[in-house]
Amino acid sequence: MNKTLVLASGFTFDYENLLGDGKVTTGDVAALAGRIAAAHRAVEHMRATGEVRGHLSKDGEPEKVLxxxxxxxxxxxxxxxxxxxxxxxxxxxxxxxxxxxxxxxxxxxxxxxxxxxxxxxxxxxxxxxxxxxxxxxxxxxxxxxxxxxxxxxxxxxxxxxxxxxxxxxxxxxxxxxxxxxxxxxxxxxxxxxxxxxxxxxxxxxxxxxxxxxxxxxxxxxxxxxxxxxxxxxxxxxxxxxxxxxxxxxxxxxxxxxxxxxxxxDIEAFLAGARAMDEVCRTGDIWQNPAMLNAVLKYVAAETYGRDIEVFMPYGDYLKSVAEWYVQLLAESLGKRTDREENVVFYGRTPIVAVGTTDMHAQTQQHQDGKKDKVVQFVKVQDWENDPVIPNVFPSAAKLAEISSLHLSQALDAAREANAEALIHDGRFNATFVLPSVTAYHLGELLYMLALSVAYEGELANVDAFDQPGVEAYKRILGPKLKARKK
Known part of the structure; x- marks a missing residue:
């Protein structure tokens, strides 16, 4: 089974290290077929009407999700x-x-x-x-x-x-x-x-x-x-x-x-999001990257205890994408109760990392710590500027070995080594591949992640669009501010 989903734009979801023997299995996915179909119908209904079952505003009023x-x-x-x-x-x-x-x-x-x-x-x-x-x-x-x-x-x-x-x-x-x-x-x-x-x-x-x-x-x-x-x-x-x-x-x-x-380019950014939305209208999980991402991460957490997601783009300017994703995942899926008010304490904990920086900081924990993580890499296929490492010090053999490589080649070799080391020890990971860093491809990636939490909310039977935990501290904050003015 080919474990990469490649869109017409070149955007790719490589889940080789997340699905298969010793990982999430096709049997795990098949066992959820009914719930996956129901989740897709719910997301399609949201698209068409803005209605999400049980969703209320912070004031307790019905509220559309748009x-x-x-x-x-x-x-x-x-x-x-x-x-x-x-x-x-x-x-x-x-x-x-x-x-x-x-x-x-x-x-x-x-x-x-x-x-x-x-x-x-x-x-x-x-x-x-x-x-x-x-x-x-x-x-x-x-x-x-x-x-x-x-x-x-x-x-x-x-x-x-x-x-x-x-x-x-x-x-x-x-x-x-x-x-x-x-x-x-x-x-x-x-x-x-x-x-x-x-x-x-x-x-x-x-x-x-x-x-x-x-x-x-x-x-x-x-x-x-x-x-x-x-x-x-x-x-x-x-x-x-x-x-x-x-x-x-x-x-x-x-x-x-x-x-x-x-x-x-605002229109290109929205065009990328629109293209991703159109691709994700299919009910075929293997052709819908947002639904596939949600299902694999949901099963990894609920069946295999991998309820921490390390979001690790390889590129400095993509760090803020990981920081944005922390809010998206934490606020959308960190929920005390399900829709029937049963206490479930659901949620996957997001962590920001950057490659190669955090290979020298966090990877020790990823590789040898608890097996409670999925590491989600982001790779850039083609960089606009990609210098070649020069052979400036030919007498230094170790430095001469890396000369003639493009910086992107060294970066990707490091990511591949990280991914292989993790999966060889049964540690789940996957890779999103951006063809290049453009407004269009950024729109694709961010929208796919946004839609993924909508799907996962349905799978987990929680409201992915409220944030009652945030309101809890706000109710305490107001009186504290007033007390300090006295």
């Missing part, structure tokens, strides 16, 4: 031709006019946006000249933690850059756009850091501040605190849509606003 609509740019959809054009026009309005953007958000409003920034822009975007950035502004993140030192240092940096521009460009103002992302407008982490930055920067001579709010679009009596502020202050707004949890919001205006700020 993330599967997002890849389709159509009139009446959350992403429409008008909304995409508005995003693109916003991005163009920043070019050669705004010096820096600061994005304030937490949870999916940070993690998804950071993925898009890292994959498109990389670590050194803010060090590049405006010309090298094609006129797009520098971009910084804040609000993902209530950190006094980092918040202060970011403000100081922007003020310093404003001073440098004033000296070198005949007093021209330094323009900063603050993008504040909060559905309610009362998110502590986001709003506290935003208000500190807004206040300090507004008072700084030679520095002009613009604000864009990404929030619930409701108006009138239903308007959120942030929506009311935006209306009062005249700030432009984008939407945090109903029916899309934060961990899925990367495909909505919440994430796409960052893509617009850096000139990322």
């Amino acid at each position: 993330f599967s609509q997002l890849p389709y740019i159509e009139e009446g959809h959350l992403n429409s031709p008008v909304s995409i054009r508005k995003l693109q026009e916003f991005g163009q309005s920043l070019r050669n006019r705004v010096d820096a953007v600061v994005s304030f958000g937490i949870g999916g409003s940070f993690l998804g946006n950071k993925v898009l920034f890292d994959v498109h822009s990389g670590d050194f975007w803010n060090y590049k000249s405006r010309e090298a950035r094609d006129g797009y502004p520098k971009l910084f993140f804040s609000g993902q933690n209530i950190d006094a030192r980092r918040t202060t240092e970011l403000i100081d940096l922007l003020i310093k850059e404003a001073g440098v521009k004033a000296r070198h460009e005949q007093g021209k103002p330094y323009r900063v756009t603050l993008i504040v992302i909060s559905k309610s407008g009362s998110t502590l982490d986001t709003m506290s850091t935003f208000m500190v930055a807004y206040d300090k920067l507004k008072k700084q001579p030679g520095l002009e501040v613009e604000v864009v709010a990404v929030t619930d679009p409701a108006t009138g009596e239903k308007a959120t605190l942030l929506k009311k502020l935006a209306t009062e202050q005249g700030w432009p707004t984008f939407r945090v849509p109903d029916g899309v949890g934060g961990r899925f919001s990367i495909f909505s205006e919440v994430g796409l606003v960052t893509a617009a700020c850096i000139g990322m």
Whole structure:
């Protein structure tokens, strides 16, 4: 049996080290045939209607689940031709006019946006000249933690850059756009850091501040605190849509606003997600990568005790994908009760790792620790830039041995060695292969993972779209904040 699923785009799910003798078996999968078919019907029903059995909002009201609509740019959809054009026009309005953007958000409003920034822009975007950035502004993140030192240092940096521009460009103002992302407008982490930055920067001579709010679009009596502020202050707004949890919001205006700020191809990103969604409409598990991934990981956890998933991309700029996946898996599937209110304490624990970095840190635990893990690798097939290792020191035999290899060849050899060592000791692993690091293939990967948790929620009979455990600490936090003001 061929244990690789290759899509027309070249995206590949290699599950050789996850299915077979001593691993999840075809018999295990066959035994779940009825539940797998039911899960597929439930996901198809979600796609068609937005309805998920038993799903309620945090307020206890029926709530549709609409993330599967997002890849389709159509009139009446959350992403429409008008909304995409508005995003693109916003991005163009920043070019050669705004010096820096600061994005304030937490949870999916940070993690998804950071993925898009890292994959498109990389670590050194803010060090590049405006010309090298094609006129797009520098971009910084804040609000993902209530950190006094980092918040202060970011403000100081922007003020310093404003001073440098004033000296070198005949007093021209330094323009900063603050993008504040909060559905309610009362998110502590986001709003506290935003208000500190807004206040300090507004008072700084030679520095002009613009604000864009990404929030619930409701108006009138239903308007959120942030929506009311935006209306009062005249700030432009984008939407945090109903029916899309934060961990899925990367495909909505919440994430796409960052893509617009850096000139990322929004339509290609959504096209990749759309292509993956279309492939996953089949009920044939062996041809549906999201369903296959969900089933194999579910069986590995429930039958073989592999309830930790180490998500390990081989590439620095894909680390944030693993960090985004931590939220996706943890919030979607970490549930105390099933749909019938039986206590089940379900969930697989996600861990971030990066190859080859964590081969020198975590792999000792993966290889010799408890057999409670599935290691999920991500491989890039073709790199845009791929230097050859030169034979700089021919007298050093060990170094000469690796000369003439491309860096990607050395990277992939390390991944293969890791995978083989693990499976030789009965340690489950699998590999997603991206043909290249593009907006399209990123859309494929992220959407497949999002759809996978929908399937696994059905298999486990838990609501993959609520997060009651998060609300527990929030109920405690409010009184604690009030007590500190006394």
